[in-house]
Amino acid sequence: MTQEHPVTILTEEECWARLRAEEFGRMAYHLADEVHITPVNFAVDDRRRLVFRTAEGSKLLGVVMNADVAFEVDDVDEENERAWSILARGKAQILEGAEARDADNLRLRPWIATPKHNVVAIEVTELSGREFVLARPWEHYLPQN
């Protein structure tokens, strides 16, 4: 990456490798006419789906009523002035039976330790990732401490 090309496009394989290494993301979804966003603890299963658990509630309700979702995972590395972001679009479905039980083998850590019996899988239809060099324009005109 040079000063003139501060953005690197990640390959699909690089995107999957980073998704597998992370466990927190954010899902955007429709609920009635509203757009919602929620943090999600997820894992990638052996069919390259983004899988998460959820209790009964708006998050689950949203993906049942409208399966189209968007998912985002990112990391900001302040020290090295780098950041990357991966965006996925896909269809969410509730897993049943053996597929749902297979989720027990995934490393899923919920943000809240309450029972979450429903397993949702997002079948990814679009995937893109970018890595950035962080720009700090204000350093030119803000006083330094």
Add this chain to the structure above:
Amino acid sequence: MTQEHPVTILTEEECWARLRAEEFGRMAYHLADEVHITPVNFAVDDRRRLVFRTAEGSKLLGVVMNADVAFEVDDVDEENERAWSILARGKAQILEGAEARDADNLRLRPWIATPKHNVVAIEVTELSGREFVLARPWEHYLPQN
């Protein structure tokens, strides 16, 4: 916070304090019939709006066509096994004239150092925040390294 109450609800003032201290969030928005999500470098202005810059493109187009957006900011503190997330809902608008110029005084660092002439402000209508104790259920059944 005790083992039985692993979630703390943040007050509105606590939410604003954390929003002011952060500079990266993610915005979810409608674009045609699709839900989209994008990472955003933002700042809080003196009218308690979430302000960001954007070049011409889908991000801007989305909020012009449908002003209802959702915004998320979070932080995961692995060391202390804590995480928090703030969710905001609001109406996005493009700022013009003096209001747009005022954005020059905000600490806005775009993820890509390309010209971004449009200034968008999200008027927050709903705000909530939660802090979690991270649960690690798999530690009970996964081998420890």
